[in-house]
Amino acid sequence: MEVPFISSGATSRAYYSLVRKVEYASSLQSANQHLSTAIETGRRQLADPAVSFNERRKCLILLLYCYTNASHGFLAADAFNFAFPHAITMAEGGRTMDHKRIGYLFCAEVMPSNHELQLMLVNTLRKDLEHDSVPRICLSLENVIASSNPDLVPAVQSRVQDLLSHNSPHVRRRALLASRSLARHQPEWLSRIGQQILKRIDDPHPSxxxxxxxxxxxLPEEHAANAQLVVNDMLKALSSDPSSYEPWFFVRTLLAVFFLGITENNIPTILELIRGSSKYHDGATLRGAFLVLSKIAPRTLLSLMPVDFESPIQSLRPFLMSRDPNDVYLFLSCLECVDPVLWAGTSPDVPAVLDGWEVERMMxxxxxxxxxxxxxxLRVLNRVDLGLVASYYSRTVESIPCGLSIEDVNGYAIRLLEILEARSGSDGELYARELKDLLVRLEQASPDVVLEKVVESVLFCFQNANMDFHIAFATTMLTFVVDSDSRLPQTITVIVAALATEQCGKVAISPLDLLQGLASRLSSSLPSVKDACLLAMLRIAADCDVPSPVIQAVTEHGQNSKRHIRRRCEHKKGAIIIPT
Known part of the structure; x- marks a missing residue:
């Protein structure tokens, strides 16, 4: 949609023009060229000794746009070095807060943390932290939060500690967040300000x-015990008068209790909070309370739960039958926080909380x-009984209807692959064999198709697995293609071709066997699958001498194929070919 300059919010017509050129560029290269031209224009403008602060501001905003929108690797590492002195000048001597903000922002976003001009920025920050103006202090603290570095810590830590007791809540809040940023470079810093942090927990300003x-x-260990008591006392105070506080503050308190630990006398408070938040449909508080509950051992919870108090799972039951997907997910995510011993009937001492029809609904x-x-x-049911999921998997595989569309088959496959991945764990060989059986069954429902979502899902699972899984899965899958007596589904052949390309030479299967196995699959493959096999064979051919039967098979196949496949079979420097 065309937006005129006056309504665009652009800081200058040059900026407005650049954004339009980049957004309407016909290619990535064209957009990068516009950005490069804008950077050179900015270089010339800033080189003028008489450039004003307002012009500097406009120029830095335009350069910041170039920095954030240029494609990766397009700009040199020092492409914006010419602008750093001007940004520091803006941060130090800007006549307005807006001038200083742009200077700080440019340095935080663009200047490397090890740049030689960082020392000048440290001096500017220290001066602004010492200033009496609250907006100026807040601006400098925001820069400390965004771009702290080891050189900054000794220069500002004393002043930041003093600002923890400043009269302005805006300064106190930012000083706390700046302390967290500085602690990344000097963890012992939190030991010095531990008592001040505990005092700020009772700050009258919620933020x-x-x-x-x-x-x-x-907080370090010497303050953690006191922090636990303070946070638990706050939780009890909040629970006694929940209407006086915003829900987000409840959630933040619960997260602090989650990390620091809950005291035993506060367990009834959590249980009451669960019952109240479920009644008023306060999902964030309910989820936070169950996270705290997950830190309590089942037996401890049972022993400390009041005799007449119902199971916390009872409060979740209405969410299971809701038509709102968010409610259903809330039910599952909260249920996942509780050990199945407390609700699934797996222990003779604790009866099941959910009815049979509710378990069926979960299935x-x-x-x-x-x-x-x-x-x-899947995670919840696996914690209860692995047999539940195994039974569901078997029933679903056996009941896949025939004649489904490719989209429906992909949907079935993805759902079953998730179960298969959970069942296999780190056993790559088991995953490979179960995957083959599943795809054979899916091909019966929808023959001669490549399930692209399955290929993507399987390769993604392989990529994110550990090395033992890599070796076992790749070896087993590549063994399938070497076995010339077994017919492989089209989807399996594509996966094998991808694995052969990447894993050739890394598994205990010779490149020659892989070549012969892939060559034997060409005649029974779809054109798109043939393409994948030929590409894999070209890669494998680089690691071995190609036998004449393979060359002959590819040659004959190319002669009987259309132009695209024939071109894949051309002979170049010893690769698999068809003579031209």
Whole structure:
């Protein structure tokens, strides 16, 4: 949609023009060229000794746009070095807060942390921290939060510590967040300010207390015990009068309790909080309370739960039957926090909380269209009984209807692959064999198709697995293609071709066997699968002498194929070929 300059919010017509050129560029190269031209224009403008602060501001904003929108690797590492002195000048001598903000922002986003001009920026920050103006102090603290470095810590830590007791809540809050940023470079810094952080937890301003709660989870051991007591006391006070506080503050307090630990006398408070938050449909508080509950051992929870108090799972039951996917996920994510001993009836001492029809409803969620719901359900049920998921998997595989569309088959496959991945764990060989059996069954439902989503999912799983899984899975899959007596589904052949390209020479299967196995699959493969096999064979041919039967098979296949496949079979420097 065309937006005129006056309504665009652009800081200058040059900026407006550049954005339009980049957004409407016909290619990535064209967009990069516009950005490069703008950087050179900015270089010339800033080189003028008479350039004003306003012109500097406009130029730095334009250069910041170039920095954030240039494609990776297009700009040299020192492409913006010419602008750093001007940004520091803006941060130090800017006539308005807006001038200083742009200077600080440019340095934080663009200047490397080890740049030689960082020392000048440190001096500017220290001066602004010592200033009496609250906006100026806040601006400098925000820069400390965004771009702290080891050289900055000794220069500003004393002043930041003093600002923890400043009259302005805006300064106190930012001083706490700046302390967290400085502690990344000097962890012992938190030991010095531990008592001040604990005092700020009781700060009358909620935003300051919230920042202190976030920082309390990182306190060292000498302060952790006191922090635990303070945070638990705050939780009890909040629970006694919940209407006086915002829900987000409740959630932050619960997260602090989660990290620091809950005291035993506060367990009834958590249980009451669960019952109240479920009644008022406060999902964030409910989820936070169950996270705290996950830190309590089952037997401890049972022993400390009041005799007449119902199981916390009872409060979740209405969410299971909701038509809102968010409610269903809330039910599952909270249930996952509780040991199955407390609700699944796996222990003779504790009866099951959910009825049979509710468990069946959970089983149905394994077929949900929401991937997050499926995966969470899978984790919950696996903790209860591995047989539940195995039974569902077997029933689903046996009942896949025939004549489905490719989209429906992909949907079935992805849901079953998630279960298969969970069942196999780190056993790559088991995953490979189960995958083959599953795809054979899926091909019966929809023959002669390549399930692209399955290929993507399997290769993604392989990429993110450990090395033992890599070796076992790749070896087993490549063995399938070497076995000339077995017919492979088209999808398996594509996966094998991808693995052969990457894993050739890394597994105990010779390149020659892989070449012969892939060559034997060409005649029965779809054109797209043939293409993948030929590309893999070209890669494998570099690691061995290509036998004449393979060359003959590829030659004959190329002669009987259309132009694209024939071109794949051309002979260049010893690769698999068809003579031209």
């Amino acid at each position: 300051v207390a919230c920042a202190a709660l976030a920082l309390s989870a990182q 149905q969620l394994l077929g949900s269209h929401d991937a997050l719901v499926r995966r969470t359900t």
